[in-house]
Amino acid sequence: MSEPHSSLQPWQVLTGGICGLVLTIGLARFAYTPLLPSMQLQTGLTDAAAGGLAAINYAGYITGALATAWIDDVRWRHRLYSTGLWLAILTTAAMALSDWMPAWALWRFLGGLCGAAGMLLGSGLVLGWLMRQGQRPELGIFFMGIGLSILVTAVGAWALAQWWPLWSSQWLALAAVGLVFAIPAWRWRPPVPPPTIAQAASAPSVSRRWLWTMAASYFAAGWGFVISATFIVAMVEREPTLAGQGNWAWAWVGLAALPAVFIWDRVARRWGDTRALLLAFGLQTCAIVLPALSNAWGVVLLGAVGYGATFIGIVSLTLALVGRRSPNNPGKAMARLTLSYGLAQIIAPVVAGQMAQLTGTFHGALWLTAAVMATGMALLATLPEEG
Numbered sequence: 001m002s003e004p005h006s007s008l009q010p011w012q013v014l015t016g017g018i019c020g021l022v023l024t025i026g027l028a029r030f031a032y033t034p035l036l037p038s039m040q041l042q043t044g045l046t047d048a049a050a051g052g053l054a055a056i057n058y059a060g061y062i063t064g065a066l067a068t069a070w071i072d073d074v075r076w077r078h079r080l081y082s083t084g085l086w087l088a089i090l091t092t093a094a095m096a097l098s099d100w101m102p103a104w105a106l107w108r109f110l111g112g113l114c115g116a117a118g119m120l121l122g123s124g125l126v127l128g129w130l131m132r133q134g135q136r137p138e139l140g141i142f143f144m145g146i147g148l149s150i151l152v153t154a155v156g157a158w159a160l161a162q163w164w165p166l167w168s169s170q171w172l173a174l175a176a177v178g179l180v181f182a183i184p185a186w187r188w189r190p191p192v193p194p195p196t197i198a199q200a201a202s203a204p205s206v207s208r209r210w211l212w213t214m215a216a217s218y219f220a221a222g223w224g225f226v227i228s229a230t231f232i233v234a235m236v237e238r239e240p241t242l243a244g245q246g247n248w249a250w251a252w253v254g255l256a257a258l259p260a261v262f263i264w265d266r267v268a269r270r271w272g273d274t275r276a277l278l279l280a281f282g283l284q285t286c287a288i289v290l291p292a293l294s295n296a297w298g299v300v301l302l303g304a305v306g307y308g309a310t311f312i313g314i315v316s317l318t319l320a321l322v323g324r325r326s327p328n329n330p331g332k333a334m335a336r337l338t339l340s341y342g343l344a345q346i347i348a349p350v351v352a353g354q355m356a357q358l359t360g361t362f363h364g365a366l367w368l369t370a371a372v373m374a375t376g377m378a379l380l381a382t383l384p385e386e387g
Contacts, residue, residue: 008188008190008191010130010133010135012188013126013129013130013188013189013190014126014141014142015184015188016184016185016186016187016188016189016190017122017123017125017126017142017145017185017188017190018141018142018144018145018148019145019181019182019184019185019188020081020085020118020122020145020181020185020189021118021119021122021142021143021145021146021148021149022145022148022149022152022178022181022185023084023085023088023089023114023118023178023181023182023185024084024085024088024114024115024117024118024119024122025115025118025119025145025146025149026145026148026149026150026152026153026178027088027089027092027111027149027153027174027175027177027178028084028087028088028091028092028110028111028112028114028115028118029057029061029111029112029114029115029229030149030150030153030229031092031153031156031157031171031174032053032054032057032108032111032230033153033229033230033231033232033233033250034153034154034156034157034158034233034246034247034250035157035167035170035171035174036050036230036231036233036234037233037234037237037246038161038165038167038170039167040234042166042167043099043167046357047234047353047354047356047357048350048353048354048357049101049353050230050231050234050353051230051231051349051350051351051352051353051354051356052105052349052350052353053104053105053108054108054226054230054345054349054353055345055346055347055349055350056105056108056109056112057108057109057111057112057115058112058226058342058345058346058349059109059112059346060108060109060110060111060112060113060114060115060116061112061113061115061116061119061342061345062112062116062338062339062342062343062345062346063109063112063113063116064112064113064114064115064116064117064120065116065120065335065336065338065339065342066335066339067080067116067335068116068120068121068124068334068335069335069336069339074125074128074192074193075192077121077124077125078121078125078189078190078192080117080121081117081118081121081122081125081189082186082189083117084113084114084116084117084118084121085114085117085118085182085185085186086182087110087113087114087117088111088114088118088178089175089178089179089182090175091107091108091110091111091114092111092171092174092175092178093171093172093175094107095107095108095168095171096167096168096169096170096171096172096175097168099168116335116338116342118145119319119338120334120335120338122142123142123143123319123323123334124323124334124335125189125190126142126190127142127320127323127324128190128193129190129191129193132193140261140262140264140265140316140320141261141262143261143312143315143316144257144258144261146257146312146315147254147255147256147257147258147260147261147308147312148254148258149254150250150251150253150254150257150308151251151254151255151258152177152254153174153250153254154247154248154250154251154253154254155247155251156173156174156177157170157174157247158247158248158251160173160174161247210383211337213379213380213382213383214318214322214337214380214383215337215339215340216340216376216379217277217281217376217377217379217380218318218337218338218340218341218376219340219341219343219344219376220281220344220372220373220375220376220377220379221281221311221314221315221318221341221344221373221376222340222341222342222343222344222345222348223344223345223347223348223369223372223373223376224284224285224288224311224369224372224373224376225311225314225315225341225345226344226345226348226349227288227348227349227352227362227365227366227369228253228288228304228307228311229311230349230352231349231352231353231356231362231365232246232249232250232253232304232307233246233247233249233250234246234362235291235362236249236291236300238361239295239300241295241297242295242297242300245297245300249300249301249304250304252301252304252305252308253304253305253307253308254308255305255308256304256305256306256307256308256309257308257309257311257312260308260309260310260312260313261312261313261316263309263313264276264280264312264313264316264317265316267279267313268317273317273321274380274383274384276313276317277313277314277317277318277380278377278380278381280310280313280314280317281310281314281373281376281377281380282377283306283309283310284306284307284310284311284314284373285370285373285374285377286306287302287303287304287305287306287307287310288303288307288366288369288370288373289303289366289367289370290302290303290306291303291362291363291366292362292363292366292367318337319334319337319338322334322337344372348369351365351368352365352368352369355368
């Protein structure tokens with residue numbers, strides 16, 4: 001069934017969704033990663049406090065996921081997604097207003113809410129629209145926005161630092177960059193479905209065991225994602241031989257993520273979703289430990305590329321898989337599974353930040369992360385192939 005009176009084309013809806021991710025994930029969440037070294041150097045922000053701010057951002061994300069998990073009315077999902085687009089720009093600019101920790105905590109929490117709007121509400125709206133239009137129900141192209149988000153924040157932070165070395169100026173400038181993406185994100189939002197579609201009940205089509213096992217493995221994936229997403233630039237900058245290369249490592253994460261979304265869609269079509277996820281888990285575990293094994297630029301770069309190419313596959317495959325099983329309200333189903341992913345993103349940065357502050361290195365946190373990922377992979381291996 002298609003939606004009447006909709007003149008949008010698939011490429012417009014996907015492009016708008018991608019731009020929405022640049023705002024809600026790129027600015028509201030990922031900008032913190034490349035700007036963190038400047039903030040620490042110029043404001044005295046400690047590793048533990050940096051991890052705490054990251055955890056607060058992810059607390060906002062999981063709060064948004066909780067809300068999304070219980071919102072049935074697609075009109076409200078559409079309104080909240082639209083609000084998140086502009087709030088992402090405002091919270092990014094607000095980070096520059098002061099170096100008062102409670103204010104930073106507030107803006108990071110609101111930024112986390114924006115992230116949930118883009119990832120869960122946005123992906124659900126886009127996937128639902130594609131299915132109603134008879135398009136292939138995959139989110140690979142949409143999740144190119146995550147890789148583009150990383151690339152925009154990495155290159156943007158590096159370029160802005162050449163002109164405005166002050167940390168606050170960099171936050172303001174990135175917010176201004178966001179206005180470029182806000183126009184297509186707003187104009188090409190997926191339209192609200194007709195009431196007969198929007199209010200239909202979503203019937204679960206998977207077992208309780210499948211859902212709990214997926215949730216546990218996705219918790220491990222969230223842990224694996226957040227350590228590098230928060231600290232990769234700081235980790236690289238602390239190596240004397242790699243000083244000045246942190247933003248480039250982050251840029252390579254984004255570059256690797258851009259084509260990876262297509263590759264993982266094809267792997268899943270050929271091997272099935274579960275086997276594709278197992279491969280992505282295994283490769284990401286290897287990529288995570290590489291910086292702990294060597295500080296050579298080639299090894300660090302390989303780890304960054306491996307991380308970027310795999311975390312995006314895990315997110316895309318998992319959310320598309322659960323979304324297809326709840327076609328009438330994919331965003332709600334995605335949000336419920338994402339609660340475990342978000343919980344890991346609250347716990348992991350705090351643990352990693354404390355470990356780094358105590359030991360002076362992130363190596364221990366990387367090995368712990370690899371162990372968590374291996375556990376998630378083992379859980380995933382117990383599932384039958386259903387995708």
